[in-house]
Amino acid sequence: MLGARVEGVSLEAPIDDATMKAIRAALVEHLVLLFPGQRLDAEQQHAFASRLGRPEPHPVTRHLGGDATIVRIDNELIAPPDLAAAPHLDHLAAHGAWHTDYTFNPEIPTFATLRAEIVPPVGGDTLWASTIAAWDALSPKLQGWLEGLEAVHWHGPHFARNFGIEKQGTEAVARFEAAFPPHRHPVVLRHPESGRRALFVNPSYTVRIEGLEPGESEALLAFLFRHLTQPRFALRHHWSPDDLIAWDERSTIHLAPTDYQPHRRRLIRVAVGSEAPRAATA
Template sequence: MTATAPAPATALRAARVPGDGFHEGPRVLRRLPDTWEERPYELFRLVPLARTIGARIEGVDLSRPLTGALRAELDRALLEWKVLFFRAQHLTADRQRAFARHWGELETNPLLAAGSRADVVRFDKGDTANPTFENVWHADVTFRERPALGAVLQLREVPPSGGDTLWADMAAAYDNLSREVKDRIDGAYAVHDFIPGFARFTPPERLAPFQEVFPPVEHPVVRTHPVTGRRTLFVNASFTTRIVGMDRDESDRLLRHLFQQAHVPEYQVRFRWGPGDIAFWDNRATQHYAVNDYGPHRRVAERVAIAGDRPY
């Protein structure tokens, strides 16, 4: 019997996508460190909203002082889920501040409008209001030597549609970088500066007096979370200007690639707000994106931020 010769392979034309482009395809979605021991929550019900990030907490009244046990369990939930949501809490500014102070001292931000207290930032947005940090992925105040540990945001007035906020898990973003990119950024430092982010919506004469207050700082491109030990991607499109030791073109190309990682849907959770809702997020592990799609309606939010430590 004569064997049939194999059919010739079909020749394909040469084709490639840019080497530093956006990866498409399956991703590793690891919510916790490999050594982390999970335990059930005993003092509330936790409802996951996405695979690695975001959970709703039920059965907790934040208008009442936290016990030590409840604070500890909420802290564990924050570390495990990166952002926690509490529906219809309707806290006064002082109660919101008191809740946040369980995690540390509160910081002020003279570059943003204050609410009833100096450490309460108020975002009051309507059709004619000035833009702020919307429509851009960022982590808060990375231009400080000690960026915020986290923040507690409450919606005072909610538009009839739109105005959602998204958060991205930057540990998942780091996990899925290529080996080549990890090798280039592990041990690298980047410069963070308040001017690029604020210059989008603030005139130069208002920013100039703060240049000496907030000089550029350097932080690791890959941060180690001080509690979980997770490696997290710690650059963002609002404040990171260049990677130390690289020429400008190389730094720009690499930063564009790293900034893109927050845009991956698998790393994200999206929250539709209701009046009095609270979001409490870990600024060391996440970036967030406020969606400005609600004009001409009004959206009013108040935020308190918790002082953090120096990234390493």
């Protein structure tokens, strides 16, 4: 089952190894864990997340010379992404900006955490969907075909715009594009801890299926995106201040609708681990 609520655990103080082992096992099983009422600061959140893996900065932040592993998602500081410049506007219009973090990169985070500091009076929810459940719901014949495929993932031009790289000139954009070229991943991965298979495509970054004609690729991706984002595979969380959510990046996609403007929303994010998706057939 996707999602679980964890009660009776305070993340403010150091956590013993047995409890951390149980938390990690619950994350692998349920994929998304809610820890309500955690009165943490950013450093305490960072300390908790580091028990799940090594904190890693956003790859674009690293490219720009930064090393911050505590990220403040605040619409008063950073505007929502310009989705009009995304690589698949038609898919985003149909399915929203669902994504797994950094799939345009060779490696993705293992886990991520979000903690709510300021929540808007309306909207501002976050949704997660299980790519394991979506895989399990496919027919065996389609599963067998998909296991042999690879997909190309790309960030699209909106990243250069949203990170302010375009303002630095054409040479800066060229360096950025060279650092983050399109990258291939398996369409189906095997979870390294549970061994379960999961779909590994998303509307934000997956741009084509290798080896298919353009029309075939578009049709298959449209089907997979529509399939992945069905409500039966998803949960929606309405934030309260001091909620902390941890999730498994390897077997989920997530979405943050921008339905709360002009109200302020601030979440603190720490991502940990870095691993290349492993093909189900490997």
